[in-house]
Amino acid sequence: MNELIAPPLPFDMKPRAREAVRDLKLQQFVGSATHLKDIHRGGIFDRDFGHDYDALRTVARDTKQHALDHLDELLEQFIANARASGATVHAATTGAEACEIALRIARAHGALSCVKSKSMVTEEIGLLPAFEAAGIKTLETDLGEFILQIDGDAPSHIVTPMIHKDRVATAQSFVRELGARYTEDPTELTMIAREHMRGLYRAADIGVSGANFLLADEGAAVICTNEGNFDLSVGGPPVHIVFVGIEKLIRGARDLAPFLKLLARSGTAQPLTVYTSFVRGPRRAGEHGGPKELHFVLVDAGRVGVLASEKRDLLRCIRCGACLNACPVYRKVGGHSYGSMYAGPIGAVLTPELERAQAGGGAGLANYADLPRASSLCGACYEVCPVKIDIPKFLLHDRARLRERGLSPKSEGAMLRLWRWLAERPMLFRLAIGAARLHARLLGQKDGSRAWLRAAPGPGAGWTQSRDLGMPTGERFRDWFATHAAKRDTKRGAR
Amino acid sequence: MTAPHEKSRDEVANNANERTDDGDRAIDALLARVRAAVSAQPVTVAEVPSHAVVRRIANDASDLAGLFETQATAVGMRVTRVHGNQVGGPSTLDAEIAQTLARLIDSHAGTTGRAVVAVKDRELARIAECAAGARLASNTDDDLLFGCAVGITDVDAAIAESGSLVVSTNYRIRNAWITPPIHIALVRESQVLADLVDLFESRQDALDAASTTIITGPSKTADIEGVLVTGVHGPAAVEIVLVA
Numbered sequence: 155m156n157e158l159i160a161p162p163l164p165f166d167m168k169p170r171a172r173e174a175v176r177d178l179k180l181q182q183f184v185g186s187a188t189h190l191k192d193i194h195r196g197g198i199f200d201r202d203f204g205h206d207y208d209a210l211r212t213v214a215r216d217t218k219q220h221a222l223d224h225l226d227e228l229l230e231q232f233i234a235n236a237r238a239s240g241a242t243v244h245a246a247t248t249g250a251e252a253c254e255i256a257l258r259i260a261r262a263h264g265a266l267s268c269v270k271s272k273s274m275v276t277e278e279i280g281l282l283p284a285f286e287a288a289g290i291k292t293l294e295t296d297l298g299e300f301i302l303q304i305d306g307d308a309p310s311h312i313v314t315p316m317i318h319k320d321r322v323a324t325a326q327s328f329v330r331e332l333g334a335r336y337t338e339d340p341t342e343l344t345m346i347a348r349e350h351m352r353g354l355y356r357a358a359d360i361g362v363s364g365a366n367f368l369l370a371d372e373g374a375a376v377i378c379t380n381e382g383n384f385d386l387s388v389g390g391p392p393v394h395i396v397f398v399g400i401e402k403l404i405r406g407a408r409d410l411a412p413f414l415k416l417l418a419r420s421g422t423a424q425p426l427t428v429y430t431s432f433v434r435g436p437r438r439a440g441e442h443g444g445p446k447e448l449h450f451v452l453v454d455a456g457r458v459g460v461l462a463s464e465k466r467d468l469l470r471c472i473r474c475g476a477c478l479n480a481c482p483v484y485r486k487v488g489g490h491s492y493g494s495m496y497a498g499p500i501g502a503v504l505t506p507e508l509e510r511a512q513a514g515g516g517a518g519l520a521n522y523a524d525l526p527r528a529s530s531l532c533g534a535c536y537e538v539c540p541v542k543i544d545i546p547k548f549l550l551h552d553r554a555r556l557r558e559r560g561l562s563p564k565s566e567g568a569m570l571r572l573w574r575w576l577a578e579r580p581m582l583f584r585l586a587i588g589a590a591r592l593h594a595r596l597l598g599q600k601d602g603s604r605a606w607l608r609a610a611p612g613p614g615a616g617w618t619q620s621r622d623l624g625m626p627t628g629e630r631f632r633d634w635f636a637t638h639a640a641k642r643d644t645k646r647g648a649r
Numbered sequence: 650m651t652a653p654h655e656k657s658r659d660e661v662a663n664n665a666n667e668r669t670d671d672g673d674r675a676i677d678a679l680l681a682r683v684r685a686a687v688s689a690q691p692v693t694v695a696e697v698p699s700h701a702v703v704r705r706i707a708n709d710a711s712d713l714a715g716l717f718e719t720q721a722t723a724v725g726m727r728v729t730r731v732h733g734n735q736v737g738g739p740s741t742l743d744a745e746i747a748q749t750l751a752r753l754i755d756s757h758a759g760t761t762g763r764a765v766v767a768v769k770d771r772e773l774a775r776i777a778e779c780a781a782g783a784r785l786a787s788n789t790d791d792d793l794l795f796g797c798a799v800g801i802t803d804v805d806a807a808i809a810e811s812g813s814l815v816v817s818t819n820y821r822i823r824n825a826w827i828t829p830p831i832h833i834a835l836v837r838e839s840q841v842l843a844d845l846v847d848l849f850e851s852r853q854d855a856l857d858a859a860s861t862t863i864i865t866g867p868s869k870t871a872d873i874e875g876v877l878v879t880g881v882h883g884p885a886a887v888e889i890v891l892v893a
């Protein structure tokens with residue numbers, strides 16, 4: 155598996171984050187792209203739902219939570235209905251088991267080539283390495299995933315996997331790997347990839363995909379793409395396998411509309427993704443095209459454990475990517491700093507939890523002790539989440555667990571104790587702030603813009619190892635408050 | 650592709666039988682664990698909430714066709730409206746549809762490009778086949794689909810709110826709307842639903858097929874530096890002929 159998203163454990167986030175922060179190109183791409191996406195997301199919800207936006211999210215939250223609270227019933231219905239439409243259903247407790255099932259199907263058909271459309275769960279279970287080891291040549295058909303694949307790179311964002319890469323890197327790998335002529339034009343690059351893949355769709359022995367939703371009533375899967383690569387990978391090969399986490403189940407199409415409307419708007423500011431595709435069983439008699447065999451592999455890989463825990467809410471996630479785009483930490487450190495295919499705020503809580511809940515039981519938080527602290531707790535992720543997952547609450551919960559288990563760094567406790575001690579002593583507090591202001595001025599910040607201390611002395615040293623310390627500059631809050639209080643009093647007096 | 654299949658057919662059957670018991674056991678085990686997990690936490694939501702707030706467009710909104718045109722255009726598709734009363738145009742609605750189709754096929758496929766017709770509606774199918782004329786793809790194997798310049802389909806429904814087309818494999822060649830570089834869709838105004846919610850509430854039949862796709866724009870990607878490119882895997886252009 156790619157170490158970028160499946161690093162050796164325990165995982166140390168700091169070296170990766172440090173490197174990312176120094177990478178000016180990455181800072182520019184990821185920073186500006188996520189910022190724009192966040193603005194567009196806000197814009198389309200304002201335009202289309204206005205004041206109803208919050209009510210819509212509440213509906214989505216409750217609908218998905220209801221599904222999780224009744225997942226056993228939905229699962230039974232799904233299995234019965236999928237079988238009734240001619241599909242074969244498999245269950246996998248671990249990622250390895252899921253891969254084994256797929257290999258068995260592939261072997262039974264003598265499959266040597268596979269076309270795959272984008273799926274997070276196949277990244278999670280390591281399907282590609284398993285296929286490659288078995289000699290099955292697999293093509294990632296999502297353009298971003300394809301470029302990452304030929305570069306030996308890994309996705310760094312749930313929705314826009316190659317957000318950390320630019321056109322120059324793409325141009326170079328197309329020359330190197332595809333023998334294409336050099337061009338930096340995104341349209342030309344896209345057309346090169348299109349032509350390269352067309353023939354491969356037709357020749358592939360097997361198709362593989364994930365799913366965004368499973369419908370219990372219909373026994374169907376729903377797959378959302380913008381490129382249309384899913385439809386081509388399911389339409390050509392004689393066999394198709396859908397890998398899907400069990401948390402994707404909802405009652406049926408009758409509950410689907412809120413999620414489709416929220417997913418595309420939250421992720422890419424579209425009213426719907428370009429293709430919302432329903433797969434309901436294999437090709438029927440008299441039909442032209444489509445797989446002769448359709449398999450669903452229902453993946454646990456820790457999900458059942460999360461369902462049983464107080465973190466059930468996390469399974470509501472529809473992988474829209476909005477919390478990544480809104481997160482000031484993700485924007486700075488990029489996706490690979492999280493050591494998982496699930497980056498950003500949701501990744502920070504989900505990755506350790508899924509690892510803990512694996513069959514056999516991982517060390518969870520102890521393996522990912524940096525993740526709960528990779529947040530400023532600003533709450534932006536909660537505000538943008540279409541299914542209202544209270545991510546900050548879970549981050550705090552995890553931090554408390556880390557402290558209980560003595561896994562928080564010493565510097566954190568020391569710094570907080572120092573802060574508390576100062577805050578209880580007004581004279582000393584003022585003196586310390588005064589000293590800090592003086593220091594900020596010596597650093598050259600006379601204009602009131604924010605100054606940052608990158609390496610604090612004494613007990614603060616540990617604190618600034620993984621974050622800069624904001625220095626007080628400009629007007630003091632006390633003075634600001636006094637002036638405004640006076641103004642307010644004058645106004646009131648005048649009335 | 651055929652050789653390995655033929656050889657392994659027996660193997661497939663054997664494997665399938667051999668694995669069924671194991672497969673059933675695994676599913677039963679999963680169900681048992683999910684049952685235990687579900688009851689490990691209290692139920693927090695007893696009822697699925699009403700989805701009233703999800704709907705943006707009321708069923709009785711006036712001029713759904715107009716709204717559909719606006720929204721479909723906003724997501725990058727082109728709409729041509731056909732009323733059958735074009736001044737100086739052909740005298741009947743059918744003739745006007747045929748003329749519009751012929752013009753669109755000409756502009757995208759030239760005189761030699763092939764056009765595949767995957768139209769369920771008998772009437773529209775006949776018109777489309779006429780319009781394609783000599784360019785009509787004569788058989789429908791996959792190779793031909795990949796060789797076509799234009800895919801012509803009708804739809805099961807259209808959605809005004811998002812400007813979407815709903816197309817299923819029910820009596821239509823699968824992926825005729827994805828594989829060729831241009832998709833021409835024939836939509837009757839009476840097929841336009843107000844909101845996505847209506848599709849799932851009152852047009853369940855549209856989801857009966859082995860595969861149904863809701864199309865909202867031409868195939869798109871912004872993977873390379875966020876620059877929008879159309880036609881990455883599916884069609885670069887979608888032409889809608891909206892028939893009164």
Ligand code: SF4
Binds near residue numbers: 312470472541
């Ligand atoms: S946690 Fe919420 S915002 Fe983040 S990806 Fe999941 S659904 Fe989207």
